[in-house]
Structures are given as C-alpha cells and as structure tokens.
Amino acid sequence: MSESNIQTIKSSSSTMFDDIKSQNQFRQIIGKFMKHKLAVAGLIFTLFLLVIAVLVPFITPYSPTEVTGNFAAPPNSENWLGTDQLGRDILSRLIYATRISVIVGFGTVAVYVTFGTIIGLLSAYYGGWVDMMMMRITDMFMAFPFMVVILVVVSIVGPSLPSIIFVLALFSWPSIARLVRGSVLSIKQSDYIKAAVSLGYSTPRILFKHILPNATGPIIVNGTFGLAAAILTESGLSFLGMGVQPPTPTWGNMLTEAQSISVLSSQPWLWVPAGLMILLTVLAVNFVGDGLRDAFDPKQ
C-alpha cells in the first residue's frame, strides 16, 4: 500500500470516528447544561432579550426619542413605565436600549475573542521569542486598570457605538489570549498533534483544525462572561456620559439623571427599571456562563 493510501484511510476513519465522538460530547455537554436550572433560566432570558433587540420597531409603543405628552409622568395606562424629564416613553426607551446593549455586548465579544484567540494560538504554537514578545504585550495591556484606560481612550477617540466596541475589545483580549495560550501549550504536547506534524500537515491546518476545536470549551465560557462584562462596562460608561450619546437611549444613560437628588428621591420610575434591566441581563448571562463552565468541565 502506498503512503498516500494509508493517509486516506487514516484520515477518513478518523473523521468518521471524530464525528461520532463529537456528537456524543455535544449531547453530554447539552445534558449537563440543562441540569443547571439557573443557567437554563438565564439562557431563556438572554434569548428573550435577543428577540426583543431584533423586533424593536414592532414592539415599542412609541419612538424612543418622541415626546409623548406629560413630562416626568409616573407610570399610567398610556405610558406603562411613565415618561422621562423630556416626556419620552420610558418603556420604549428601555426596549430600544436593549438593542444597544446586545450590539455592544456581542460586537465586543466577537472582536476580542477572535483577536485574543489568534494571539494565544500563535504565541503558544511558535513559543520562543514570539511567545515572549506577545505575552509581554499582553502584560502591558493588562496592567492598565480597565475602566480608567477605557474612559481615557473613549474620551480621545470620541464616544460612539463602533468606537466603544473597539475600545472595549482593545482592552479585553489579553485574558482570552492567555487562556488559549495555556490550553494550546498542553494540547501541543499530545501525541495526536505530534502525529499531525509528522504527517506534514500545514501549520494553519494543525492550528485551526486540530488544536483549536479542543480549546473551544474555555473560549466559549470566557466569551460568555465577557459578554456580561461588556454590557456592564458599557452601562457604566453611558452612566458617566462617556458611552453611546443621548438622545440614543442606553440603560446606562437612562440612569445618569438619577445623579440629581430630586430625580433619585421623587421619580424612581426614571431609574429603577433601567437599573433592574442591567442587573437581570448581566445576571442571566453570568448564569449561562456558569452553566457552560460546569458543562465543559470534564471533572464534573
């Protein structure tokens, strides 16, 4: 039998085996996840928010920037959650703000997970001075206190939806780069990678088809917690007036007005709903992250 034949047989039997194995693994992970009641509840809530974010224009009773009548009116039959200082409907703003949070959250995670994963992969696979350089750069980015440096950079590049996603991602990738580097370092030692190298597979093929699939668990878990963190940080930026700018409603900037004692004490409907939405969303996503961590953990 020629060498290429052996290789074909090897690879076809291994893909077949891989398929069965990964299907089983997938089912096991889903099964473990479903046992975590809070994580399932969190997932349902998160999906609910996603649906809201997509359907925004069809479900808001008013436009988020439309002046609907009474100023700072308490909840009533026309404005279920009342209106703000400018007479805009709170419920509509709350719903519209969901879309902003979803975009910021998923946008940030998509950018930083991709970038951090590539850095981590390359760093661990090549080792040596490449690894040394990349890890020191990671250290540098990690040394800046997150909120401080984000505020500084946002104030310089200007607060807008894309710039906030960019800045959040710019200072979020080091954690995942380190994580991926760690898993790749251990996977790299395994026999099947040595086999892949000796079979002469190309480096990108080994990196993306052989190593990366085995490091996805921790990446997904980190990305989920990162989603919660991005939503929380954006709301903080908006609260301080350095996030997405009014009149676009965000949960954070809906709380900004509550810094005045009169709003805080006499118009709780202006700030409590937005605060609760942030809390519930972040809580739900964190529960999902916890469920995924347990589900991917081989020790459990």
Added chain:
Amino acid sequence: MFTYILRRIFIFIPVLIGITIINFFIINLAPGSPIDMYLDPNATAESIEAEEEALGLNDPLYVQYFRWLGLILQGDLGYSMSSFEPVSQLIGERIMPTVTLGITSIVVALIIAIPMGVISAVKQNSKFDYFVTGFSFLGISIPNFFLGLALIYIFAVNLNLLPTGGMTTLGGDAGLWVRTLHIILPTIVLATAIAGRKVRYVRASMLDVLNQDYLRTARAKGVHEFWVTNKHALRNALIPIITIVGLEIPLLFGGAIITEQIFQWPGIGQLTLQSILSRDYPTIMAINLIAAVVVLFCNLLTDILYSIADPRIKYN
C-alpha cells in the same frame, strides 16, 4: 526562589517601558494640539508656530517621548491644563481618600467572603451554599452605580440614616464618627463587588484542599473536625487569596471612578473623571501611568509573596 524573583523583576522592566510608550501614544492620538488650550484666541499663525517650536511640539514623536520620559523620571508630571496646578500636587491631595476607601473595602470584603466561602465549602450543596452562590452572582452582576443610587435612595433619602455623599459634613466637625458614617455606603458598593468575586474562589480553593490526603490523616489521628477545617485546611486554602487580593487592585481603580462620582468622594477616581471631561491631558496621562505602574508593582509583589507563602510552587 531568588532567581525566580530576579527573573520576575527582569520581565517587569520591559513591560514598564512598554506601558510608558502605550500611555504616551494614546494621549498623542488626541485631536488638536495641546497648545490650543493655552492660546489667546487672537494669536496669529506665526506666533502659534513660534510657540509650538519653542515647546518642541514640532519634534518627531520619539524625541517628544524621550523628553516626556526624562521629566517623569525626575518626578515632574507637568501642570494641569484646567487648574494650572502641578499634577503631582493634585494627585497628592486626592490619593489618601482613595487609598482609605480601597483598603476599607478590601478588608470588609474579605471579612465577608472568607467565612462565607469556607462555610459553603464545608457544607457543600446545603441551603447556605446556594445562598452564597446567589450572593456571589448578585455581587458580580449588579452595576455599582445602580447599587450606589439604590443605597442612597434607601439609607440616605428615605431612612435618613446616612449621608448622601462626601467624606465629612461640609463646615461641620470631621471627627472619626462622622467620617465613619460617610464611608459606609461607598464601602458597601465596592465591597459587594469584591466579595462577590472572592467568595467563589475561597469556596473552590477550600473544596480543593478538603479533598486532600493530609486532612484524612489529621482526622484519622483524632484531630477535632473544627481544627481540621479551621487550622489544617484553611491555612492552605487561603494561599490563593494572596493572588486574588493582588488582582483586585486594577478593578478597584475602575470601581473608584463610578463610586467616587456617585458619593462625591474627593479621591483619584473623581479627579480622573474631571480631567477626562475637561480634556486635561497632562493629568490624564499621569493618572493612567501611575495606575498602571501601581498595578504592575502589585502583580510583581503578589507573585513574590505567593512564592514565599507556597513553597510547593516550582520555579522554572
């Protein structure tokens, strides 16, 4: 171990230099010339040109970087663009309130988190354990500004028990009791987040230790369960806490910005936000640099302390 510490310090230096470079270039991304802030609106193009030349703003960026670095190394952080005071003086005035609030919050958080984590590990899967998990998730998920506003709403506005903000009562006496009343709410806000993050680490670390052989040996030779948990297990379980406290420092800086803003706490966090809103670049640059250096030092110190506390760690 000595070579390990030396190696850590050796790595620390290029990272430190890298931080100064990143910091310098971030600020230089800012639109406009720093000179715009000082200028007389009637200044002619030639006089602006002459002034820029005199200040060295037309030099290549790397020349400007080294000049700035030289000044920093001599302890000269420049002058604020909004108050025209030396930046070092501004920071000096604000550092103590932030340090006081930070240390109080970490101490309170550990007082809450360590016993909670230990008990929930010992009584794994009990009602208390679930309560602790719930508390931990709430702590990490609640936005600090929402918690702060809610606390002001409840304790200051409605119950009228505590002040809404500030470090002392304006014009009033600044005794220890008054100061204590003022620090309670901001401490709760910061400590909730820290305790929420720590409690699960303590629990996990305690669970790890509780399953180890040497504890079985201790029980077998008749050591009382109380001492098994609180002496034999706790000592090893608490080692990772060193790292975790070290990792809190950067988060504390961030939390301080929002918390100090809500409670009108006159610290570095408030100064940071003020200087960002007024685009006071020399102050921003100095705070950003100092914060990063403090974080880096804390990381180094954490690694060294850890290596002393846990002789099982291998240095390679």
